[in-house]
Amino acid sequence: MKSMMEWCMGYETCQGESSHPFDQDWNLYWGWEANQSSCDDDVPWWEVEERLARDEDLQQRDMEDEERFFEEEMPDDQEELLTEDDKQFAAHLRRAEAVIKGISDSRKDHFEVVEKKNGKLKLFKSLHGKEFLKLVKKGCDDRCAQLRVVNQNPYVGIYHKVTRKWQYELRKMVEYGVLEGGVTRTVLIMNTVMEDIKAEASRPIIQDFSRRADRAAKDRKEKAISIIDQCFSERARLLVLRVDLGYRKGKFVESEDFLQDMEMVKNEWRIMSDRIKSGKVIPNVMAVFGKLEYGVLAGFHYHLVVIMKGSDHRQDINFAKMVGQYWYSEVTCGEGRYFNCNRIKHLYKKLGIGTINYHEKNKVDALKGVVIDYVVKSDYYMSALLPARKTFVQLSCTKKEKKGRRGRPRRYPSRV
Template sequence: MQTVPPRPQAIPSINFDAIRRSSKDSTIQSHSVDGNTHYKITEDYSLTDALGRIEFIAEELLKDDLPLFDVQVTAGKAGVYSTPLSTALIEVLKTDVTVIHERFPFYVYHPYIAVFMRLAQKYDLYHWASIYHSLSNNERVDVARRVNHMCEALRDECRSKAFKKSMKGHLALVRKNHKSLHRYIDALFVTYARLLVIRIDLDYLKGAQPARDWTQARQHRKQIIVFINKELPRLLQSEFAQAAGQGSIKVPGYVICAEYGADAGWHFHVTLLLNGNDSCRSVDIARLVGEHWNKQIAQGVGRYYNCNAHPSKYKSWGIGDVHWWDMEKREGLRVAIAYFGKADYYGNGLIQGNDRFLSRGGMPREKKKLGRPRSAPSRVGVPEAPDLQGTALRAALLLPRIWQTEVPF
């Protein structure tokens, strides 16, 4: 006999006021009717939030075989007891995510989402979820059993060999990007004992045309790369090197990830990897890049976020000074870089062709090292190197999905 999960504690209601205050784009709107406040979730928020929730729910369902709803019969009368996960499922089914095909014509669903949506339609759950709160007790029992049957079917399909094969193909590009980026970072640490890691997020003002036009955004990305390779070294030389009596400053490496968010549109995550012996002024260098983006490239419709100016928010992401022997910071850097290597499902749904959303600098040339081998400071010691590649990959797959990711303004 299948074990029935215990009756859950009361589920707290969603604090819409807190969500609305934290929403930078007013994706949750309110209006007053007869003295009561009513809330409306706008389409962009509904789509991005629902897709992320569906994937999360599918992953949670695969962790066990318990029914999502607890249907119990007492004195000949059936009753339904919800769990936090079943409540979340009913709520997400109230959003018609199928309209994403209209807005993103080439969109390819994550395998979990594709299975979930197909089975939800098969069991007619979109209709019943939309009127769930007005259903009678018997009707709710019927919906609960439909949901439990859907969950059983989802588990069977997602555990099949065919599905696992499709998941493997789905993650192939992500794994390829991760391996390429990890080799790149490791090669830079072979050449440079200390890297100055600078992170800048670039995007557009709300309503700006390039935010929704990949042709313009792609051209802007090319201009960012030209600036990093040619103009930034000259700026660094004039701003910092001459004052310190140093020689020329170069930009050994960079990683640029283009992403599309349903709310923010096209935006770029830029990571600069400088020789840590050349400069330590990461905040000022990030400001140079951000101001050039605003004034010269985006020409007044751009904005930027200087991550290095807020180190407490990114202390585990390996920004600032990173020494070759500091495995904790290097692991954080790998996690951040692995995040850039994930698939952009929205971006891929907007364009056709083989455009790449991930760009990086060339591999550093191997130099013959003279003198004694490197040694870590004795006060720190060198811990056994963890499986950074595996750790970073797992962490990246657990980070918020692309449809939930916006530049943090």
């Protein structure tokens, strides 16, 4: 009997299958030599909307200005591989969003003067302060200024705006660790930078945008958990698949008409979902849910969860592969790509996919927590580019069984 690791090592990827997720995080390092763009003629969308709101007297706005990507295992002639610069660029955008949002949500000072026992002054940096300086030290890719879509994410836009404003001081800071004038002046300047970030992020239009996006993520999670609870009420064992469905490199990136492209993507998803629901892709599907997202390099992609009857099937890796292959060959005619999360489930610290019994609390918690949180998380690019558009999908593929349960009652009280 082969171990899971040995089985997965013998797994053969097919054309159209990615070896890495569409938006996986990386732990990478860039030198300061990377160019920090100092000019950007494009006005962020939130500032344009603020001006329109002011000019049309729609509402009062605070106008104070102080303020797992994928590397595909494909034939070389298809040129599907992302470069190291691509990976670093995508990681930069995700980290910029996380750091700026963290700073804006914090109420404390991120830089302080601490007196040591010998009377000397020491610079203390909070976790967010350290992460901000790490991000600044790694620098920006030229595409931060070249690609129009980059700063549509308001938190990424705030990062680039503030670092351009304070670029001289920040260069000195990451080079020497302290500014001219010593620790006291360094703390004053760096906390002023932090206040600029908070002021930008506290604009009413940004606050409203963030609340809407985060509230939508919370609603999506509640719907997804409801689906899972319904499935467990019908079956004591589920087979859970996680598949990312996307497109070849470059498709839908820097689009001229995002609305038109999204309609094309959603039309293909409608075809895919109808085929799943009818049983043409894989058998005995109980429910499906997932969310459409947009990546600056990955373009449009779906994070998909498929729930099957676990008492009838066990081969989750093969079923997930069948879902991806159907998307690649039948729906997108070779334009699609997919990532099979189930084939690397042995690497997850908290396993919430594969075969899950109702009494396996750790797996159920991981499914409702880690897996669901990842699938329904806020996507600020989609929220900015295509506001008020439905991006979460849910399908109930089986009707609730009305017949009484057969066999013995469940030994353990349901934890779902």
